[in-house]
Amino acid sequence: VITASELVDEVGMDAFTMRLLAERLHTSTATLYRHVSGKEELMVLVVDRLLGDQELADDTPPSPKKDWRATAREAALRFHGSLSRHPHVLPLLVAQVPIGPSALALRERTVAALVECGFSARGAARAYTALAHYVIGFAVQQHAPGAPGPADAAALGAYYRALDPERYPLTVAAADDLTAVPLEDEFREGLDFILDGIDRAAELRAA
Amino acid sequence: VITASELVDEVGMDAFTMRLLAERLHTSTATLYRHVSGKEELMVLVVDRLLGDQELADDTPPSPKKDWRATAREAALRFHGSLSRHPHVLPLLVAQVPIGPSALALRERTVAALVECGFSARGAARAYTALAHYVIGFAVQQHAPGAPGPADAAALGAYYRALDPERYPLTVAAADDLTAVPLEDEFREGLDFILDGIDRAAELRAA
DNA sequence: ACCTGAACACCGTTCAAGT
């Protein structure tokens, strides 16, 4: 599983091959099927390893205490960061619902932190679900193969500006606004929107 | 492209094959490559067709007027609905950044509606981006192959309840809260969080 | 008991050969 994870990180999902993995392990493909039922199960294990990786960054103290917003924000940013560190694994996250041990531990830990900040168990679970969906959904789009990196922003802006202003007046006019903001900042902005929304839903925090 | 879209809807991404498409069109695979450079380009066209489909539902009047929240909510729900109608196409949406004509037209239309409600051009673009990322990201996870449908909720709840309460106390305790809420409602809840956040960010609406 | 070369049934894509 470790070697498979490294290989996916290196060469990407499309180029990852059972034959390549066998070669790296100095064995044959047939032997792989002694340890794993197939490629699909292997990918489930790779995803859970990524989510476990996330957990390791937990040596920092869980924030000043009691401030749920800082706690939630920090957890979301850390989650987003660890997903971003393995962009090639991300497509796998939407091909399966992560319920491996690492995914469970991550949620358990985060929900517990929210409860400590005064959320009800139910409210913390709801807030976590909303945040997790957002973080995963955004990361997947941000790091999709062919997504515009910072280097492509200029090209995308030029593409927008070259459009027919009759048909797409607002896109042409706002070409800069649509491309100048790095996706990283857009993630933070959307995250703050959600945190604001959770903040307003005060009933989630009633014990 | 139409036949390819239908085929993907029918059999899913994995089972969709250039050979299958050729057969359905009563021709050979080699002929397909006269009209399209390869499978990748074909999938881009299929995605744009899905986004175009969304646009057709526009015969309903654009809401009572001036109420940006209802307008944005309606647009997001409609977008989500049309994505949900083609679950098998969704994985393609994260393998590419949709900038085809239909994607552009959809954004243009929605941003224009927000501007009419009093948003600045810049604010409308930012709000649209945040909402579009959320809708796409959620839909992709909701309809991922292997995602738990309403029928699987009970099984997932049982799985959570059967976990070791020592390691995952909150997950075991909140098993019902985590599975009883249909993903459809969870989508709406998260959407309202974001709308609340946009609402609070009043500067987006300053002309 | 464990491992593997070789095969099987596919896939996307290409191209010489037909009409």
Added chain:
DNA sequence: ACCTGAACACCGTTCAAGT
């Protein structure tokens, strides 16, 4: 000029045959 059967170089997976 357009179409296609057959091939090429792959892929995930399996299994008889070796050690």
